[in-house]
Amino acid sequence: MGQFGAWTADVNLDAIRVPAAALVGGDAGVGRGHATAMRCLAHGRVHIAALCVGLAQRLVDETVDYARTRKQGGRPIGGFQLVQGLIADSVTDTLAARSLVLEAARAYDDGSDRRVAPAAAKYFASEAVGRVADRAVQVHGGAGYMRESAVERFYRDARLFRIYEGTSQIQQVIIAREVLGPAGTGKQA
C-alpha cells in the first residue's frame, strides 16, 4: 500500500542451526532474551512515534499551504471556518504527539519508564498521524485523492504506523497490563 522507500521481503528460515554465541541476550538459561527483545521493541516504539510526528508536521504544512492558495468562490478555502476546524485539529494532534514523544524519550533515556510511555507514545502518535493524514486529504478535496498530490502518498504511508512495531491493540494491552499489574493478566492480585 505504501512506504515504498522501505523494501519488504519474506525471509524463510529452513533447517537453520544458530550457534549459542548468537543467542539474543547472550546467556542461555538466564532468560535475558525476552527482556532484550522487549527493550529493543520499546526503543523502536519511541522511534516510530517520532517518525509519526515528522510526517504529521509535513501533512500540516501541506494542508496549510493548500488552504492558503486554493480558492473557491473567489476566496482561499482557509477562510472557511470548517476548513479552519480541520487544520486546528491537526495542529493540536501534532503538538500533543510531539510532546508525548519528547516525554517518552526522556523517560526511556533516564530509565524511569521503558514500558508504558513508549507504548503510549507509539499508540497516540500513530493514531494521530492517521487522523492528520485523513484531514489533509479532505482539505485537498479531489486533488488529495490523486497520485499527483503529496498527501495521497502520505495517507497510504501513514496507515502502516498503526500496524508495525506492535499494532494499536497490542500497545493498548501493554499499557493496561502494566498499570493493572497481576490483575491485568486475569490472575489473582
Ligand SMILES: Cc1cc2nc3c(=O)[nH]c(=O)nc-3n(C[C@H](O)[C@H](O)[C@H](O)COP(=O)(O)OP(=O)(O)OC[C@H]3O[C@@H](n4cnc5c(N)ncnc54)[C@H](O)[C@@H]3O)c2cc1C
Ligand atoms: C510492509 C510491512 C512492514 C512491516 N515491518 C515491520 C517491522 O519492521 N517491524 C515490526 O515490528 N513489524 C513490522 N510489520 C508488522 C508485522 O509484520 C505484523 O503485520 C504485525 O506485527 C501484526 O501481526 P499480524 O499481521 O500477524 O496480525 P495479527 O497478529 O494476526 O493481528 C490481526 C488483528 O488482531 C489484533 N490482535 C492480535 N493479537 C491481539 C491481542 N493479543 N489482543 C488484541 N488484539 C490482538 C491485531 O491488533 C490486529 O488488529 C510490517 C508489516 C508490513 C505490512
